[in-house]
Amino acid sequence: xxxxxxxxxxxxxxxGDSTNFTCSFPSSNFYALHWYRWETAKSPEALFVMTxxxxxxxxxxxxxxxxxxEGYSYLYIKGSQPEDSATYLCAFKTGTASKLTFxxxxxxxxxx
Amino acid sequence: xxxxxxxxxxxxxxxxxxxxxxxxxxSGDLSVYWYQQSLDQGLQFLIQYYNGEERxxxxxxxxxxxxxxxxxxxxxxxxxLELGDSALxxxxxxxxxxxxxxxxxxxxxxxxxx
Numbered sequence: 001x002x003x004x005x006x007x008x009x010x011x012x013x014x015x016g017d018s019t020n021f022t023c024s025f026p027s028s029n030f031y032a033l034h035w036y037r038w039e040t041a042k043s044p045e046a047l048f049v050m051t052x053x054x055x056x057x058x059x060x061x062x063x064x065x066x067x068x069x070e071g072y073s074y075l076y077i078k079g080s081q082p083e084d085s086a087t088y089l090c091a092f093k094t095g096t097a098s099k100l101t102f103x104x105x106x107x108x109x110x111x112x
Numbered sequence: 113x114x115x116x117x118x119x120x121x122x123x124x125x126x127x128x129x130x131x132x133x134x135x136x137x138x139s140g141d142l143s144v145y146w147y148q149q150s151l152d153q154g155l156q157f158l159i160q161y162y163n164g165e166e167r168x169x170x171x172x173x174x175x176x177x178x179x180x181x182x183x184x185x186x187x188x189x190x191x192x193l194e195l196g197d198s199a200l201x202x203x204x205x206x207x208x209x210x211x212x213x214x215x216x217x218x219x220x221x222x223x224x225x226x
Contacts, residue, residue, distance in 0.1 A: 034214065043114065043202060043217035044155070089155065099145065099168045100215065104154035 004092045006103035013080050013110055020076045021106040023090030027071035031095040035064055035075055038087040038105065047075075047088075080110040115139065116218035118203050124224045130191040133221045137184055137205030143167070144186040145206070145215060146178055150199040161186055190223070198225045 005024045013019050025033065032051045036044040048057040053068040061078045077084055087107045091100035115138035125131055137144050146158040148171075157170035161180035172178075175193075180186040190197060200222050204215040 043116075043219050044204075044215075045114070046214050046216070049214050098143070098162070099157050099160050099170065101157070102147075102155040 004090060004101050004103040006088075006090055006106050008106060009104070010107040011109070013108070015081060015110055015112050017080050017110075018076065018078045019080055019108065020074050021088060021108075023073045023075070023092075023103055025071050025073075025090070025092040026094075027069060029094040030068045030071075030092075032093040033066055033068075033073050034091040034093070034100060035073070036089040036091065036102075038089055040086070044089060075106075077108070080108070082110050082112060084108060085110050114216040114218065116203060116205050116216050118201075118218035118221050120221060121219065122222050122224075124226065125193060126226055127193055127195060129193050129225075130189065131193065131223065133188040133190070133201055133203075133223075135186045135188070135203030135205075135218055137186070137203075138216055140207065141205035141216070142184065142208055143206045144180055144184070145204045146172075146186070146188050147202040147204065148199045149202065149220075150196075155202065158188070193225045195225050198223055 007022050035047040038044040048064045050066040055066040057064050064075045066073045087105040089105045091102045117136045119134045142163045145160045147155045158172040159178050160168040164180050175191050178188045200220045202220045204217045206215045
């Protein structure tokens, strides 16, 4: 059974704060690590797909890093805005499975 | 809009009943995935189809079944419904292999079993 863990479970920050969350996954048989953003009453939306150790991806104020040897990925949000409020999910794919295994997510709330 | 459509958006039914949820993938996507999201739980993978054939199975109950049709739309059938089956059911599709399985999610069907 693959275990994908995310921390913290929830986070409450002020507008303008920078924040980061962690996704831990098994380091063996790694194929890809996905990050999704899931706003309330909407469906999950892909942010990044990361495949190589040391990968860094960026989209606007959001960036992610990947360490496949130790089995973790960080998602960073610089200068959080209220519209960043969402649940951020990571999902792990092994080389032998075609499905993604999702973590339970980090729920971020950004207030003014 | 991801390009994945799901119907119906909401479904309210009684215990013991049977329902069918429908999903149409993005144009060109061959894979369809079904997920269940219950209260306070993450996305639980149920089943995957690829080009009409079952590819992977997750925590899917025997009372549940799915299929993918020649036009690539998929249906998830839930029978002998119980109160605990109340959840949000998502369908996702992904491009053919080689794309690292980035998944595009539909808007979901919220099932309420009374």
